[in-house]
Amino acid sequence: MPRFFSNKRLILLLVGVIILVALISFSLKDRQNASLPEQVVKDVVGFGQSLFSKPALYITNVIGNIDGILNTYEENKHLKVRLSEYASGQAELADVKAENERLLEVVGKKDDLRVYEPVQATVISRNPDQWEEKIIIDKGEEHGIKKNMAVITANGLVGKVVLVTPFTSTVELLSTENRNLRVAAVVAGEKTYGLIEGYDRKRSELIMKRIDSSFEVKVGQKVITSGLGGIFPKGLLIGEVTEVSTDDYGLTKLAYIRPAADFSLLDHVIITKRSSITDVNGTDGNDTTNTEGEDGS
Amino acid sequence: MIRSIIPLIAVLLFFLEPVFSLFSPVNIGGTSYTLVPRFVVVYLIFIAVYYSRQRAIIYGIVLGLLYDMYHIDIIGLYAFLYPLICFIATLIIRQIHRHIVTVMFLALLLIIVLEVLSYFFASLVSLTSIGLDEFITGRLIPTIIANSIFVGMFGWFFKTLIYKRVVERQGETL
Secondary structure, eight states, rough: OOOOOOOOHHHHHHHHHHHHHHHHHHHHHHSSOOOOOHHHHHHHHHHHOOOOOHHHHHHHHHHHHHHHHHHHHHHHHHHHHHHHHHHHHHHHHHHHHHHHHHHHHTTTTOOOOOOOOEEEEEEEEEEEEEEEEEEESSSOGGGGGTTEEEEEEESSEEEEEEEEESEEEEEEEEEOTTTTOOOEEEETTOOEEEEEEEETTTTTTTEEEEEEEEEEOTTTTTEEOSSSTTSSTOOOOOEEEEEEOOOTTEEEEEEEEESOOOOOSOOOEEEESOOOOOOTTTTTSSOOOOGGGGOOO | OTTHHHHHHHHHHHHHHHHHHHHHHHHEEEEEEEEOOOOOHHHHHHHHTOOHHHHHHHHHHHHHHHIIIIIOOOTTTTHHHHHHHHHHHHHHHHHHHOHHHHHHHHHHHOOOOOOOHHHHHHHHSSSOOOOHHHHHHIIIIIHHHHHHHHHHHHHHHHHHHHHHHHHHHHHHHO
16 A cells, blocks of 8 residues: 655645635635735736737637628628618617607606716636636726626627626626526516526526516516616617526416627627616626515515 | 757647637537537646656646636636646656556546536535536537547647656756
């Protein structure tokens, strides 16, 4: 039987294990805020990381462009059909916008939940051990990013900021298993409010819970953020309803929502800085432990 | 050859891992497969086998700590797993022949060990709720296939590189 350890090494190993376990439990406790050394490491590594990620993203974009050119003819045919539709839609939208502005002025309402300031950011890395759906972007506190801000792509909502350091921030995607990532949502054009809570991995669809059972939800309706969570702006597209059923207790409705945005291969995202933030600890935020009791209702 | 080529490549691989994970999860036929790039640990295993155990463990602690702080915000997980994997690698390599093919298989075997350990940890702190069968089909097997391509492509390169450095170092001490 060979001797693996000398006594000195054994002690060193044990001390090491104890320190690591202490570190793990220490960092598990408070994962919402980064301590100073963590921030420094994140910024320095993030800078190095962006040197590698940006060229890689550039190359994938070039490949994507070539792919796009190959499909040009088909797409052009398809788009020409939509063009006339678009022109009339555009005219109508301008008219409605002007009308809305005038009416808002009449009412004297200044704050609008819809208004936000977009901040463009590049994704520099995705968590390599993909137990958590997290990406890191190259904008941070210095660029005005704050915790809990909504992150979108051109297609729709993808997630929210969970951790901010001076020059990077970590975004948790909606496809996470973390039950604390909630988004106040509403069916577009109606008053059917609910919460996006959880993700079905098998169906790759989001689950919208706590919809009042007196409301009718139809398959194919669009779901947007309601802005009532306090942090997210109103009117960001989340997805489309694919199935409606009742929840485990049969008291409220539950809808499966196919997300509008694609959560894989993210390269450029937009962070939305809402102009009127009412409550930093709203439903969209993380500190929702006090609403946990509603689960049993 | 410059002295610091071996740690430089380790840092390079550390930065390349998250770039490759941007392409994951891969969606084939409606089911998504998660590919986890484990380039750093493969390289550390090669260092541990061909160069020195002590260096592999030191690099493992440093890179693991950076990995923990930058990516997963749980300090100490990979800072413990990376050196552990290097240690197991040196224990096994004493019993078998140091042929390049056996080292490649050893690297793949240890990736499985690392994946399983990280799965147990993730379910322990409830980062994930997937079952064991889903873990094996949706994550472990695709990861092994993807990493075996990497090991096949770069294993020989790592070996020659590390050998060159070892020879160089022997020349220095003489």
